[in-house]
Structure formats: C-alpha cells, structure tokens
Amino acid sequence: MKKISKDKLPQLWDRLAQQATLYLPVEEDGVVNFAPWKEGAAVNLDVINTVVPPKQMVLPQSENYLHFRVDGGKLDLEPVDVDGPYVIFGARPCDVAAIAIIDKLFLDEPCDTLYKERREKGTIISLGCNEPEETCFCTAFELEPAFSPDADVSAWDMGEYLLWKAQGEKGEALTKKMEDLLEDAGADAEKAVESLRNNVASKEAAATKEYGWNAQGVKDALEDKFDSEIWDKLYRRCLGCGVCTYICPTCHCFDVQDFSRGQEGLRFRCWDSCMFGDFTLMAHGENPRPTQKERVRQRFMHKLLYYPSNFDVYACVGCGRCVRKCPVSIDITQVIKEVGGVK
C-alpha cells in the first residue's frame, strides 16, 4: 500500500495527464462531472456522485466509428480510430462496478470490439466513499461503498492524504510510473482501510435497512410480474424524459446514426433510451412498446430480471442517481419494494 499527500495531487495529475487523457471530477458552475484535467481545474473529490457517471469514458455519449464517402453510386468506407489511452481518477466504487457490469454485455460474443478497444485503453483509479449519500443503496446490491474490486488502483481519502493500492497488472504498471510521487503507507494502512470500509458499509446498510429488501429476492419476485398492475400505476406519471437512463451508470442502449456534409460523413453510435417512444418504433408504424407503460416496465425488468437472467448480475448498482434526478419521483427502491422484492 502507498500513500500520497493531497498537496502533491496536482503533480500526480500532471504526470498522469502526460501519458494519457486524465479524467477526474471537476466542478463547473456548481455541477461536478468527469472532465479532462488541466491546471487550475476545480477538482472535487468530495462529491459522491457526479451528475453523469464515468461510463461516458468507456461508452461515450456519442462515438464516431465509420467514415464514409459517397460519390454517385460509389461508396468508400473507412473505420475511425479509437481515441488514445485515458485514466479515470476518482471513480466511485459503484460506478466502477457498473462498468464491470456492462463489460459482460459488450465483451460477450460477438464481442463489441469498438467497446473492447476503448475499454482496454482505460485505467481506472477508484476513490472509496467516506460517507454514503442519502440516496445511496449499493450495499443492497452487495457492493461496498468504500472498495472497488474491479478498479486498477483503489484509493481512499484519509483526510490529509490518499491511500493508494494497485490491483492487477495495469494498476501495478501505473503505480510504478508514479513511484517517486508515492510514499510507503506504513504498517497501519491496511487496518485503516479495513475500518473505513466497515464503517461506511455499515452506515449505509443501516440507512437502507428501512427499504426492507435486499438483492436476493428481487429477480425471483419479478418473474411473474410482467402483467402486474404496479406498472399501470407507475407509468402514468412518467414524462418519458429519459434522464433516468442517461445518468444511469449501467444503462448502455445505443442508437446508430449517420451525419454527413456533402459527399462525406460519419457514422456514430450514441446513447439512446428505452423511455423514448421511437426506441422500438418500426418503419411500418408498429410498436411493440406503444405506451409509456411498456417502456417503464422494460426499464425495471431489464435491470432487475432480464440482465441478471443473461449475465448473472443486476444492472443496478444503487448509486441513486435516477432516484435523485427523476422529475416525478419514480424511485427504483420503491418499485422493488412494491413488486415484492422484500426479504
């Protein structure tokens, strides 16, 4: 285990930014989001959830992948290169878990090589949470707020300094390059981390206990809820704005579109949302999900039943972003409670 004093962090970020694009939580106009590091950036390591999760680094909101040129009846197609290496600094464990969850889909056969290439170019330094937010419920999905097994480096905020632990090859390699900025953390560091982990996890578990459910029963409870009247009630207030899906760290559905100017153009994929009516609208006018009811149901069923059926993991990490941002207070924890996912 290593440590780095907080006043040395800008030096560390400079160094990281020399070899890769460095993304970290930056505050701008009162909003904290992952943004590229530049000197003087208002880095905020206190905020728990950035508005947009760092999934945008592995699955960009919009990503060009094909250049085309049309000339009369002639067509030229050229793949677009994926951007260079990048480092994500300060990703919260739930958001790192979310990336590991969508890895399962994108890397499953047939492998999405565009995703794979970008994913492999990234190194993730997680930052454990010291306090859960009011809307956090990651422990309900058996995740730890202050530990990320999937990150390349785990970091913890100890007040004056950060503790730093490499996990796996990528993390070791990065740590080696930063060696002169890192100090040995000493014998007590492991213990300090353990007590921080336990402390935060139990605080959050206590706070979420009142939900009255845990992950185990949710999938089973949903098996026979396709025709449940809960969807009839729930969808009526949904505005179909799609914010729940855009700010969700596991939502990964995308659209493919072409952009052109004159004879040349780019094909790109971009985030899409199952909350939108045209998501499943077919060219001849039929729509298997004709109203908001089917779309709201799809979102919860996908996260809590279909995804675990296919990949053995829930597509929810309990970050609470959708709970906070939904303009009509549709709350996934309430939905789980209502469908009967209670222990």
Added chain:
Amino acid sequence: MAVINPLLPQVAKIVDIKQETPNIKTYRVVSPDGGKPFEHIPGQCAMISVPPVGEALFSITSSPTQQEYMEFSIVKTGSVTDFLHEIEPEFEIGIRGPYGNGFPIDMFKGKDILFIGGGIGLAPLRSLINYCLDTRDDFGKIDIVYGARTPDDMIQKEEIFKVWPKAPNTEVHLTVDNEWEGWEGRVGFVPQCVEEICFAPDNRIAVTCGPPIMIKFVLQGLEKLGFTPEQIITTLELRMKCGVGKCGRCNIGDKYVCKDGPVFTYAELLNLPPEY
C-alpha cells in the same frame, strides 16, 4: 486475423433490381469482386447501409445454395427503404452480417414441411424453401401456402407460379384476400386456407411468416389441426440497430431477436412475455 468491429459494414454492389409489386423490389447483391458478401443459413438477416440515410436489417431471401449472389426483397416503408427504391443497379451499399440463429434445419430433416407465408413474409421463407428444394432428398413432402391481398401483391411470381409447383413432391397453394378479376385460384385469408386444406400434423413442421395478425390466426388454426407448439416455427421482426445483441431495443424478455432469434418455435414464444 484481428477481430473486426461487428458494426463495420463492407462495401457490396447491387447488380440487379426486380420490381415485384408496386411497393416491393428484390435486390441482387454481390461483393465488389463478385460472389456473395458472406455465407449464411436460411432465416438469417443482414444489415444494409445506405450512407448517409442509415442502416436497416433485412432477411436474406436467397438460399445459401445460391453461390453467386445474395438477394433481399424490400418493402418501401421508411427512410432507408425509400432510398433503396430510388436507386439503380451498379449502386454500392454497405452490408454486414449474417445475424440471427436461422432456421433449425436439422430439426426438419426427414419431415414434411408446411410453409405458410403472407405478403412480404415469404421473403425469409423463400431462403429455406429454395434450400429444401436444392437438397430435396433430405425432406419429405413440401407444401407452400402463400397469400397476398391481390395477385399483384404476390412476390417471386416466377417461383410461386412456375418453379415451385414443378418441384418433386411439392404443392403450392396460393390465395388472395378477395375476389380479383382474372384470378381463378383460391380466395380467402391465409389462416382460412390452412384450415380448409386441413394439413395433418404427423411428422410435419409448420413454418410461418407474415403480418402479425396473420401469424396470430395461423397459430390458432394449426393448434386446432393438432400441431404442437414445438412443431410450429416462426420468424420475428423488431426494430434493430446493432444486430449483435448490444444496442438493447429488440429484446423480448431476456431474448434478443437479432441474436437469439429471429427464428423461434411457438413453444419458445409461449415462454416469453407477449411483447412483439
């Protein structure tokens, strides 16, 4: 060889376009160097690109036994298909695939096969019909029930009227929805036709594709005739963008139509939520 991004199309050339009905054309597609863009099995699909308009998924209507080219029958019904209906032969398009599971051909071997198609629904069936006729000895009797609103709305007229009826141990039963001047064949909807001919379910597989309302009544009719859900096969269509089970829009429950389908037995469909 490096694994290629499954979203990247390759260039292909349209070498022939045939007007089938007022709003359906059949396109013959080859690689720029000739030959098929890729191999497929009956029932699989391909994503066709016409930049900058976009991409759409179509079933491959030619049989894999056709070595020279690939064919697609396409209804003019959206931005990509509107564009395709304007172009002339020699036009280059993007193509990627094949996608989907295709028909479970092994399951058909040694059995009688009943094809039931309506309108453009013949397109995916045609790939399998021609495959079966080209490997005739592997299968028992072949019956093809095909209907359209009017005789003018029937596709592949050369095959349905001339080629298929002459194939060994093969019968073609054509029907139109309403009386039509000059039409001397059957009149009535496809499901009605299936029930009237009263196909026996013994050692027979039924394969159907057509408008959802037709499929619904065909399924009911076949059940009445004694077909089990395991003996009935259909192929579905939903909106798709990636074709490889990633983009998240063609799922029915935990199955993706592009990857786990588009071919399902009726028994499999009964186990899925009714969202198609």
